[in-house]
Amino acid sequence: MSVLLNQGPNRFSLTHDIELSTLKDTKHSLILDIQDEVEASLKVDLAYGSTLDMFCFNTSNQLNTQEIYTLNQDSVLNLSYGDLTQGETTRTVMVNLEGQGSQVQLSSATLISKNTDLKYQFTHKAQHTVGDMKNYAVMIKDGNLSLYAIGHITENGAYSETHQSTRVLNLEGSKKAAVYPHLIIDNNEVQASHAESTGQMDDDHLYYLQSRGLSEAQAIRLMVKGYLSSVTENIADASLKDLILEQIDKKVEEIC
Template sequence: MKETNLEIRSDTFVECDEDTKTTFDVYVENSLNLKIENKPNSESLLIVNIYGEGILDLNITVAEDSLLTYLWVNYSDDKLEIKETFDLKRNSDLFASFIEFSNGKHKKVTTFALNEQGSNVHARSANIIENEMDWKMYAHHFDHHTTAQLDNYAVGLENSVFNMKVVGHIFQGHKKSETHQVTRVLNLSNHLQSSVAPELLIDENDVAASHACTMGQPNPEEIYYLQSRGLSKGEALKLLILGYLLIAVEDMEDDVKEHITDLIHNKIEQVWIA
C-alpha cells in the first residue's frame, strides 16, 4: 500500500488515491475546513492527527463500493470545536477508530450519514478524559439495508468532565437496517462529572436496534485476581485500562495498532498516580 503524508494548515480538499495509506497532520488556527474523498472500488487507510485551537469542520465522503479505514488521533491540549461528517455512499464500508486523550476542552459532533443502500459503519473510540469532553455522535439511516455499530469506551480521571450522547435514527421506509451502540465509562475518581445519553429513534418496524451503557469503578474482583498473580494494585489497574481502551484499534494494521498501543500505554503512564 502506497503511503502519503500531508500537512494541513488551511482550507483544503483532498481526493485520496486508490489503495493508499494517507496521514494528515492537521493544524487548526481559528478555523479550518477539510474535505476528503476516496475513490469508488478502492481500499484505503486514512490517519488524521489533530493539533491546535479553534474550529474544525471535517467532511469525509466514503465512495460507493469502497472500504475506508479511518483513525483519528487528537493531540490538541487547547480548546477545540469539531464538526465531523461522514457521507457514506452505496455499498461502502467505514471502519472508524477515534483516540481522544488530550488535555484540552473539546466539543465534538460526529455524524455518520448512511445515505445509500448497503452502506455500513463500525465506529469505536478510546477516551482518556483529563479535562472536558462533550461529544455527540449520530448515525442517520437514510436508506434501507444500512448498518451502524457505535462502540465508545472512556476512562475518566480526577476532576474531569465527560458528556456523551449517542443517537441511532432509522427513518421510515428504510427496512432491513440495523443500528446498535455500546457506551462504557470507567471512573477512576470520585470527583468526575460524567453523563451518557443513549438514544434510539426508530420509525420503521422491519429493522434491528439496540443500545447498552455502563458507568462505574473498576471491578474489584478483576483487580484482586491480577494482584493474586503478583501485580501491585497500580499495575493491575493500568493493565485493565490498557485492555479496556485497545478495542478501538483491534482491527487496524499491525504497525498502526502497535503505534497506537504505545501512545495509549504512554498516556496511561503519564497520567497515572498509583
C-alpha cells in the same frame, strides 16, 4: 481545502477545515493527527464501493470539531477515535448512510480529565444499511463527560440495523459521566439495540493483579490499557492496530 485520498495509507494533521473524498471501488487507510489547539470542520465523502479505515488521534490541548461523513452505496467506514489528551474536547459526528448497503463501524477510546462533550449520530437513509457504535471511556481526576449516542433509521431505511454500546470506567476523583443513548426508529422492518454501563474499578481484579507483584498504580494502568484497547477490535489493518495500542500504552503511562 479538498483532498482526494490516495489508495493505501494516508496520514496528515487536522489544523483547519478540510473535505476528503474517495474514488469508486477503492480502499484507503487514514491517520488524522490532532495536536495543539484545533477548531475545525471535517467532511468525508465515500464513493460507491469504497472502504476507509480511519483513526483520529487526539492529543490536543483543546479541540472543537464538527464532522460529517457521507456514505454512498456499498461503501464502508471503519472510524476510530483515540482521545488521549489532558485537554478539553468537543466533537460532533454525523454519519449519513445515504446509499443502500453502506456500513459504518465507529469505536472510541477516551481518557477524560477535563470537560469532554461528544455527540455521535448515525442516520440511516437507505435500505440494508448497518451502523455499529462502541464507546469506551475512562474517567480520571477532574474528568467530566457528556456523551450522546444516537441511531436514527428513517422511513426509507427498511432492513437496516443500528447498534450502540457505551462503557464508562470511573476512577477515583472523577466528577461526572452523563451518557444519553437514543434510538429513533421510523421504519418497522429494522433491528436496533443500545447498551450502557458505568462502573468503578473491579476491586477483585485489582487485588489479583497486586497479588501477582504489581503495585496499585501499575495494576490500574494495566486495567485501563486493556479497557481502552477494545477500540481496536474492528480494525483490520495490523499496522494501524499496533500504532493505536502503542499510543494507548504511552498515554496511559503519562496520564494515569
